[in-house]
Amino acid sequence: MDKTDKPEYPEAVQKEYSELIKKTEPKTPKTKTMLCAFAVGGLICCVGEAVKDVLDKLFTLTPVQLSAFVTAAMIFLGSLFTALGIYDKLGRKAGAGSIVPITGFANSVASSAIEHNREGVFFGICAQMFTVAGPVIVFGIVLSVAAGLIKMLILK
């Protein structure tokens, strides 16, 4: 074959190829995945409700205290199931169903901490713990500040 000065592939070839891939690549089975996410997500919320009822029975708490306690309990459970090696298997099937609830947030922090445990406490666990959860925390804080400002300036 003759050598050419232009080994780059023209845009037309790239475009045609990317259209071919878009058309033929294996797709996620949407109905199955969404049903799975709905069921698992719902189940996690049911567990949350149950925890709330139990805490309500055991202690005398104001509604604000109660919701804070439930959140903490769910974070604990998310981390526990991550450490037991169950949450990743659940997530593989459930997708957003187990990522969206707060247990998923706990999983993203705990899994990063476990992963980087071998690089030591400072540069491993502490520095790397938020590599996955980082964006969520940043957006959460930014939006909270924005909401606070709106409340203070507009709604008074």
Added chain:
Amino acid sequence: MRMGNQTFMFEKPPYIIGASSVVGPKEAEGNFGEYFDLRLNDDAFGEKSYEKAECKMQKTAMESAVDRAELKFGDIDAILSGDISNQIAASSFAARGHDAVFLGLYGACATFGEAAILGGMLIAGGFMNRVVCASSSHFSSAERQYRYPLELGNQRPPSSQWTVSAAGAVVLSVNGGGPKITGGTLGKIVDFGVTDVNNMGAAMAPAAAECIYAHFAEAKRTPGYYDLILTGDLGKYGHGLARKLLKEKGLGMPPSFNDCGAMIFKEEQEAFQGGSGAGCCGAVFSGYIYKRMKEKKLNRVLIVPTGALLSKTSSEQGESIPGIAHAFSVEN
């Protein structure tokens, strides 16, 4: 002897006098399970980290390949090896402690082909007498480097592949017997603009097609010449694409055209498009193909390891994925 821009044939082909493969538990349960030389029950290989485990797997594969060639490591002139970890750390550490020249190579998952071809050239050119060529990858060290923590509950898209935990090594020698590396075709980088890191098969397929096409055109052979033509780790979808691209170029591939990645796992192992990683082709060749060739069940084989030359940074910056493939022919 040079046969074109990319293709060459050896006048004095180097012999593959020893080969060995080390695989993790999932690979051992796959389609080639019984052919692998060492099957681990524990993918950490008794080490404290998966990086250390990968290094030990590669070291073990190299030492056992030398052992099988009935040599001592002191008889080896050079080690040519690579892997997909940052700075090819697994290979450098695996070569540590051996009194042999070390040439670290990086061609992503095409590294095994690069090593075998360059090793063959060193011997055929009369510069060395015996070299070890090796490659490895480990699912758990690759996941943390390219993707997410292991315990993260994320979902894998159906176009994705599963990085194999495996290492393969061969010993090439100027004299001896058995299968020989008779020639090969070195690949160019081919980039069709694919940016999806979860669809590496699609990114590498054009490179594989290009390399295979160049091989047959320049070596003046037909696909029927080989008993088996294996691409490295295109996976089922990527391999189908390569077949389609070759057909468009006017080269119809026979049923003996397959892919190491697509073949390594069983359907129920949930690896989606199949295996990937630098160790995939290395272990399948050193484990399965080499043994079948020794038994004379296969006599002429073309191996085309394929690599996706991306880094985590390049893909985060929106760069497309450059593909590479190198082909080498092994004959009895």
